[in-house]
Amino acid sequence: MITKTKKRRVRLYKDRLNLLLDLAQTINEDHSIEDLLSEFEILLREELNVGKILVFTLSDKGWMNLLNSGVSKSEVDEINIERDLLRYKQIESITLSPPDNLKGFDAIIPLYHRFKAIGYVLIGDLEEEREGISPTIKHLKLIQIISNLIIVFIENKRMQKASLEQETFRREMELASRIQNQLIPGPDEFPKHKKLSIHTIYLPHLSVGGDYYDFIQLGRNTIGFCVADVSGKGISAAMLMSNFQAVMRSSFTKRISLKKLINTLNQRVNASANSEKFITMVIGKYNFMSRRLTYVNAGHLPPLLYDPEKGQLMNLTKGCIGLGMLDLIPVVEVGHVKITPGAKFIAFTDGLVELEKGNIITNDLLSVKRIITNQDPLEKNIQDVRTFIARNFDRRSVFDDISLVGMEFR
Template sequence: MIKQQAVNNKFKLNLILKITQAINENFSIEELLKQYENVLLEELKIGKIAVFKFNTKWETILVSGVSDTYINDIKIEKDLSCYNEITYISTDFPKHLQSFDFLIPVHHKTSVLAYILIGDFDEEMEGMSPAIKHLSFIQTISNIIIVAMENKRMYKELLAQEALKKEMELASKIQNILIPNQNSLPQNQYIATQGYYQPHFEIGGDYYDFINFNNQELGFCIGDVSGKGIPAALIMSNFQATLRALFNPETPLDQLMHKLNKKVCDNSSDEKFLTLFIGVYNYTTRKLKYINASHHPPLLYNFKTHETTHLKKGCIGLGMLDEIPKITIGEITISNHSKLLCYTDGLVELERGEKMEVSVQFITNLFSNQKNLQDTFFDLRRHINLGKKNKAVVDDISLFGIEFKA
């Protein structure tokens, strides 16, 4: 008897060693599951097995010796989740579970990772059934295998998260290169400029740009793709390349908008659209031509008259319709010392509880004063930082300003 027990113990230790070696040798989840199935079927002579494991949802990962019909009828939450320890499956259980003899939950910390159902082929066999004989051992190796599988899944998920993080960091660096930094913004005897860019996530769907066409003309724009994150950033990066290729002083702004609209329609899904403000300023004539495509109207403040003008003329947003039905080109002569503020909706839409507050008037008041552009932007950035601190900022924020010198 003692000798037989020693033989059995050695047999089980060898099986555990075989499994742990497979784990240490970094077998795949599929290979570990095959090892587990082989131990139960071939070594322990278990007749029926069903293994249900929770990943993001409950999945059936192993079935042997029983009809799929019974398995398909099993509802984890209803039939199994109330059991936290090894349970004998009696006639009180639902009929589709009575093909099995025991239910074995597999725990990891405070949660259940898996449920194992086991049973014998021959209900009338002589001697002790394998399911009863090896019950505790099956629980042990089940815990080893399932926890190892979970660790591998979590490690794989961690690697994927790290890879995504690196990709996002790279995308963020690339996007920051595409967005003009303060040192590259135009500064000359005619104008001074300021810019600010803050994506809600690591990358976003906002964009602004300046293009020096020649010694007399400056092109500039600001845009905002509906939505946030990677999809919006991809559309915007494609749009930036298109705009840079098409935007020039020889192409009238209304023709440019038709071309840009076609590109946005071709390159984005139906639910995505883009708002845009685009302008061309002539240093010599001091004329500003612009089109506002459903963007927040930029603010133009006149230092001499103290008047603030909202630049609204334009058309619908890009990508809203296959063809833009009507485009109005705005034109204004900036005869006095003035400053312009262009911004995306993240600047004015702040979340307060369950409500969204649009504080256009607050921004107008903050901008429409005798402060120069640099000091004005200091006030605007302080407003943004306060919103970030209070977690009220829920969208990408971009803004740029131009101070037209007297």
């Protein structure tokens, strides 16, 4: 025979099951977090007669108050999660002896996800003077189940959003990388001349980088070239470099002197970078008829010029400070070099030789000098440089963008 008590108990379980089913349906319908919290508040206040509700959840930015119903702002401000709530590992009734900062609440419900505390629910009656046990206490377990469903849903929403943001960022980086690679000239775009062989390397450390090289045909017998490096790396460096490339290509003409060109580029870098970044570069011209190389080294690593007839390696150091370091460059010294037949020239960014070993940054310029100081053709030297880079990648020593241009004068 079913007693009245059993009937009430069955009815209570049925009501609770219906509440959970309604909530599960709401979650499955993929409502917004705001809508779900509103449903949660209505359920607790109208179905379970909870008067005061506070929900705290852990986000990427720390603990935040997710829901506040029936609680004054001053009461919320007095609560410190680390001090007042983290010590609670299971449901706790605090009706009879609430801590000072939690007076007016009857229970604390910790919420866990993958064995990690990610939320706390505080509930209480509106009638704070009520004596004895709060009637909300009998619903604690149900409220914990419902709260966990809500918090896990919110956590999954947050992770889903983060995943979508990461995917969007990845696609944007891929697009930026493709665009930047199109700005860097390939072999088909190099100036063609029977007395010149050109070889290059371009390896951004991230998807995009702040390195840049270029070749420009200035006349039938003259080419222009440059290698540049924006301070820093990543998106901001790549954006400045793309702007710099546009300026350089429009400014570098047959008639402009390198000194004037450097000052023009410095003005434009200052206007674009707002003193937050600077650019080092090597820029020059080579005339096939006179076999004269004219260059300016603007705060960059000195290019290397190897003369096979004399067996000499020269550092090309004449120039000025980097672009964007000062409003006006005080002195620009232009270098002039007579090129002997068979000479080899390489200019590169510091990512090639500055390597990370433990917590120490070392400079392996000597290895690069050894690679070029021989009678091998430049093409073989560049292959050896690539082997040198690959070895340092395997050692995880490379931490910056790498660019190199090489020219062999036949």
